[in-house]
Amino acid sequence: MRESAKHDCMCHPFVPQIKIPEFMTYVKSFKPLINENARVLILGSMPGVQSLKLQQYYAHPQNNFWRIMFALFKHPQESDYKRKLAFLQERGIALWDTLESCYRPGSSDSDITNEKANNFQRLFKTYPDIRALFFNGVKSYEAFRKKVGFELTGDRFCLKLPSSSPANNAIPFDEKLRQWSIVLEYLF
Numbered sequence: 001m002r003e004s005a006k007h008d009c010m011c012h013p014f015v016p017q018i019k020i021p022e023f024m025t026y027v028k029s030f031k032p033l034i035n036e037n038a039r040v041l042i043l044g045s046m047p048g049v050q051s052l053k054l055q056q057y058y059a060h061p062q063n064n065f066w067r068i069m070f071a072l073f074k075h076p077q078e079s080d081y082k083r084k085l086a087f088l089q090e091r092g093i094a095l096w097d098t099l100e101s102c103y104r105p106g107s108s109d110s111d112i113t114n115e116k117a118n119n120f121q122r123l124f125k126t127y128p129d130i131r132a133l134f135f136n137g138v139k140s141y142e143a144f145r146k147k148v149g150f151e152l153t154g155d156r157f158c159l160k161l162p163s164s165s166p167a168n169n170a171i172p173f174d175e176k177l178r179q180w181s182i183v184l185e186y187l188f
Contacts, residue, residue: 027052028101032123033085034094039131040186041094041123045139046102046115048165056081057095062166064173065136068180069093092187094130096123098143117147124152132156132186137163157186 029046044057051059058065066084070077073091078084088095102115124130133156135141141160144150150158161180162171 025103025105026101027104029097029099029118030055030057032094032096032118033057033088034096034123034127035089036127036129037089037092038094038127039092039129040134040183041096041130041132042134042136042183043140043144044095044097044136045143046097046099046104057085058164060166063164064166064176065164067173068164068177071177072181072184093183094127098135098140098148115143115147117143120144120148120152124154124156130156132183133158134180134183135160137161137165137168 027046034041047057048060048063050061051057053059067077069084069088073087075087078087096118098117099115100118133144133153135144135158138160159182161182162168162176164176
């Protein structure tokens with residue numbers, strides 16, 4: 001193999017060699033935000049650039065995720081990240097991403113390639129009281145369907161919800177909130 005060709009593809013002995021364009025960035029998801037009280041698991045696809053930079057779920061200021069969560073409980077929105085996380089955990093809500101890693105040049109889900117799913121078999125075994133999975137947008141749902149499979153979820157309720165991303169501005173906030181309100185039914 002030419003010396004320059006060694007760097008043109010990901011070379012793993014058991015994985016087909018796939019050419020990765022130079023502008024693509026390898027990104028890795030966060031650990032799950034979860035505890036033994038979790039009843040609902042909300043799944044994104046992969047943290048965006050701003051979230052990765054700050055090491056925070058849904059860090060982009062125009063992402064509606066935190067606004068939706070606090071509005072569901074009619075609670076004033078917190079600005080402190082640790083308080084946001086505690087707010088969710090106290091209510092039985094866990095966060096994670098469908099994908100463990102992928103290549104992507106920015107924040108757009110449509111640019112994700114070479115994705116690898118997180119280990120849901122281990123998660124469900126460790127946290128068997130999760131009753132429902134809610135997918136924050138199409139990419140999270142489709143990646144789960146293709147890379148994990150819904151047979152793994154057992155009798156857990158699964159639903160794709162409108163993305164909270166600023167890229168999904170076709171659906172008004174009030175309509176997103178209405179659709180997201182189903183989360184409450186699985187907490188109590």
